Amino acid sequence: MFKYIFILLAVAVTGASAYLIDVRSPDFTRSQRTAAPIRKIYATGAIEGATREIQVRPELRGRVVEIPIAIGQVVSQGDVLLRLDDSRQRQLVAASLASLQLAQAQLEQLQNGARQAERDEARALLQAKRARLEQARRSWTRIEQLNQQSAVSQQEADNERSGVEALTAEVAAAAARLEQLEAPPRADEVRAAQARVAAAQAEYDLAVIEHQRCTLAAPAAGRVLDVDVEPGELIGPDSAAPAVVLADTAKMRVRAYVEEIDAPRLRLGMPAAITADGLPEQVALGKVEFISPRMTPKEFTSEEPNELYDTKVREVLIDVLDPTALIVGLRVDVVLHPEDSHEGAELMTQMAAARQSSPR
Structure with a gap:
């Protein structure tokens, strides 16, 4: 009997204890969700100018x-x-220029045709040969009549006929020469001359480019x-x-690399505090201006004991507000603050004040 009473009392005590624990226990999930602090984002990087080196x-x-x-x-x-x-390149330029000028002169000569003096000379020569031909024909007419009367030998008549034939050929040649001098240039000749000019121009341009490359x-x-x-x-x-x-050092920026665990939380415009080991008492301010759209393999580490050794990082560019003491290539540490955090709001206020006080 006492055994059953003891068992009932034990069950009652256990149930009451469980109820009290459940009632008084806080909602850990809710408290963690509401009280979780806004984490900063730490990154390492290096100073560079407005452009990379x-x-x-x-x-x-x-x-x-x-x-x-x-x-x-x-x-x-x-x-x-x-x-x-550039001694060799200068000689190549001079040689190619001479070839170009020669080709241009030949094209111009072809387009202009013969000189007027050459035309006049050919015309006068044609007239002279025609006059000699007329004289030879009249002489041949007389000789032929005399030959029919047996007044001259057949040999003399043949010689006179041959002279007429020779002068006829000379007149035809002189007429062809005059026609050639007075005719416009053929289209194929002009195209060939123009092609020679284009080739010479290309050689000259190439020589000029090679000469310009001697100056960096x-x-x-x-x-x-x-x-x-x-x-x-x-x-x-x-x-x-x-x-x-x-490098363009008129404007400085930081190329930083954010660990994979923090990469999704990056936002454009996030304020940043920038420090360097060589400048322990100075903190430069900046703002995220670019976020890489992809993850890249991690190339270097900060060797800090609490560093997260993720295999990939996300690249960000941070514009530095006052880079007076920073030099290109300097390794720096960056702390990025979410804009809705207390530290982020303070940094935004400081940057706004610095911009207003800086000379324009």
């Missing part, structure tokens, strides 16, 4: 004769960076970051190191 090499192989720039100098697009020996010009405005060549050195497009390295 531009590695400039000459398009042809040659020996350097002049380097009119220095490291740190600001250049504009088209400014000369270096010059190669800046492809864009920027600052000279490095010059890895000396006068007298032989360089070319296949050189291991670029001759000149440029």
Whole structure:
């Protein structure tokens, strides 16, 4: 009897305890959902200019004769960076120009036809031969009559007839020559001459291009970051190191790489705090201006003990508001704050104030 009473009491106590625990226990799912903090996004990156580094090499192989720039100098697009020996290219330009001028002169001569003096000379020659032919025909008429009367020998009559035939052929040749001088040029001759001019023009243009390639010009405005060549050195497009390295440093930005776990939370316009080991007391402000549409394999790490070793990262570009102390290539750490967080709102306020106070 006491055994059953003890069992009933144990069951009652257990049920009451379970009820109290269930009633007093908080809703962990709801509390975690409402109280979860807004996480910052950490990333590593490097400073670069408005463009990536531009590695400039000459398009042809040659020996350097002049380097009119220095490291740190600001250049504009088209400014000369270096010059190669162009003695051979100058000779090719001169030779191709002479060939072009010759072809043009031949075409012009063909289109203009013969000179007036040549036409007058051919016309006078034709008239003279016609006059001689008329005289020879009259003489042949008399000789033929005398030959019929046996007053002259047959040999003399044959000679006179041969002279008439020869003069007739000469008159025909002179007339053809005059017709040729006075006739316009044939279409096929003009096309052939024009083709020779076009070929010579192409050779000249190619020679000019080759000569221009002896001068290495800046492809864009920027600052000279490095010059890895000396006068007298032989360089070319296949050189291991670029001759000149440029970058547009008028505007600085950070190319950062965000871990895969944080990549979906990236948004354009997110404020960023940028720090560097060499500038421990300075924090640069920036804003996300570009987010890569794809993930890429991770290439480098920050070697921090708490780094997440994801296999892929997402690339972002961050415009730096005041890059005074930053230099191209400097490794930096970036903290991105969601705009709806307290820190993000503070950074946005600081950037707005900095823009208003900065000189325009």
